[in-house]
Amino acid sequence: MRTAVDDVSNHFPTAIISGRSREKVFNFVKLKNVYYSGSHGMDTMGPAPKNVSYDDKYLHKISDNEGNDFIVFQPARDFLSTIEKMLIEVKERTQNIKGVVIEDNRFCLSVHYRHVKDEDYGRVEEEVELMVANNPGFHVTKGNKVLEIRPSIGWNKGDALKYLLDTLGFHNSSHVFPIYIGDDTTDEDAFKVLRDGGEGYPIIVSSTPKETMALHSLRNPSEVQAFLMRLGRWGFDNHNQ
Numbered sequence: 406m407r408t409a410v411d412d413v414s415n416h417f418p419t420a421i422i423s424g425r426s427r428e429k430v431f432n433f434v435k436l437k438n439v440y441y442s443g444s445h446g447m448d449t450m451g452p453a454p455k456n457v458s459y460d461d462k463y464l465h466k467i468s469d470n471e472g473n474d475f476i477v478f479q480p481a482r483d484f485l486s487t488i489e490k491m492l493i494e495v496k497e498r499t500q501n502i503k504g505v506v507i508e509d510n511r512f513c514l515s516v517h518y519r520h521v522k523d524e525d526y527g528r529v530e531e532e533v534e535l536m537v538a539n540n541p542g543f544h545v546t547k548g549n550k551v552l553e554i555r556p557s558i559g560w561n562k563g564d565a566l567k568y569l570l571d572t573l574g575f576h577n578s579s580h581v582f583p584i585y586i587g588d589d590t591t592d593e594d595a596f597k598v599l600r601d602g603g604e605g606y607p608i609i610v611s612s613t614p615k616e617t618m619a620l621h622s623l624r625n626p627s628e629v630q631a632f633l634m635r636l637g638r639w640g641f642d643n644h645n646q
């Protein structure tokens with residue numbers, strides 16, 4: 406899959422937008438040429454485009470040892486110190502509930518209860534809700550056996566997609582054809598952006614029919630890989646004619 410993504414990214418600007426922390430996604434993927442947007446789009450980094458105005462707070466530039474410049478955009482930066490305190494608190498609050506796994510996604514926290522006994526689910530939810538009630542700038546969303554604590558800044562994967570298209574100078578251009586592939590409920594916000602804009606391909610990955618904003622589907626990661634390999638090959642053929 407890494408080779409397939411690498412091939413695509415050599416011909417088309419490529420981004421990975423995830424609920425996980427940006428660092429974790431980078432460690433999975435390990436490709437330098439790709440934009441990474443972690444924490445549901447609240448932590449974006451990638452090769453610095455030209456003509457960007459930095460504010461040194463939410464949007465700044467960093468350089469690596471080889472002199473390559475990267476942009477870092479973190480719209481929830483003001484929430485970071487509170488999230489770090491909430492991470493400690495949620496661990497304390499759930500330490501006596503067997504099976505809870507807390508995942509630090511930097512700008513969001515995931516409280517996994519997949520391995521918690523059915524009768525204890527309510528306790529997990531109660532502890533998380535109580536903590537969030539004391540932190541008005543945050544809210545909780547539900548995923549697949551996971552509660553996610555997020556800053557309430559009105560920013561999701563769809564906003565991250567729009568931000569990337571804008572920053573790269575691709576928004577509202579008739580020469581651009583964005584493709585977004587995802588399998589999570591949180592990917593629906595990004596499908597909606599493409600669907601509402603009437604541009605590109607929103608593609609859901611699912612082996613069963615689902616209610617979705619996506620217009621196309623692939624059944625599983627193998628089909629995603631085959632699709633990306635063909636896209637990479639098509640990019641190679643067209644760029645080398």
Ligand SMILES: O=P(O)(O)OC[C@H]1O[C@H](O[C@H]2O[C@H](CO)[C@@H](O)[C@H](O)[C@H]2O)[C@H](O)[C@@H](O)[C@@H]1O
Pocket residue numbers: 422423424425508510515517519548549550551553588589591
């Ligand atoms: O935005 P994504 O890259 O699709 O990430 C969404 C969540 O992925 C991870 O959770 C998922 O995998 C867990 C097992 O590794 C599973 O227990 C959970 O039900 C899945 O949703 C990740 O741990 C979460 O933080 C992400 O939000």
